[in-house]
Amino acid sequence: MAIERTLSIIKPDAVKKGVIGAIIARFESEGLRIAAVRKVHLSLREAQGFYAVHSARGFFGELTEFMSSGPCVAIVLEGENAIAKNREIMGATNPANAAEGTLRKLYADSVGENAVHGSDAPETAAVEIAYFFRGTELH
Ligand code: ADP
Ligand code: MG
Secondary structure, eight states: OOEEEEEEEEOHHHHHHTOHHHHHHHHHHTTOEEEEEEEEOOOHHHHHHHTGGGTTSTTHHHHHHHHTSSOEEEEEEEEETHHHHHHHHHOOSSGGGOOTTSHHHHHOOSSSSOSEEEOOSHHHHHHHHHHHOOGGGOO
């Protein structure tokens, strides 16, 4: 298996709940290394840029307002199969469908406010990591 990097975001709802530490501890306990981490408060424009792929979706306004409503934590995770592994730890987009023990089952309240983001493929991971971090910030 290849060593990959992926972008995780602890979304504003989870930051407000005070579970930044719990989520980061979970990543580490699952064998994912923290290559970079930063707390950021996205502007509406920055949230729109990050989620541009979803701009035609009906939930785009709701999503980008939520993502710019408070600080979030951007994290680069590194490890074997990191992209799929992170998606597994996160659980399904809608917490109602998320498996027991996943981050979204544990911490998310709705399909919109669902605690964490995770890149879905190597190409999107590269673009998303570069949206938040310079190459020299990854260690
Ligand atoms: P994921 O984050 O699991 O990759 P998507 O890429 O499909 O899910 O959607 C991006 C984000 O948009 C979701 O995490 C969620 O915050 C929001 N979202 C997705 N579907 C809906 C929906 N039906 N209603 C409101 N928000 C949604
Ligand atoms: Mg997605």
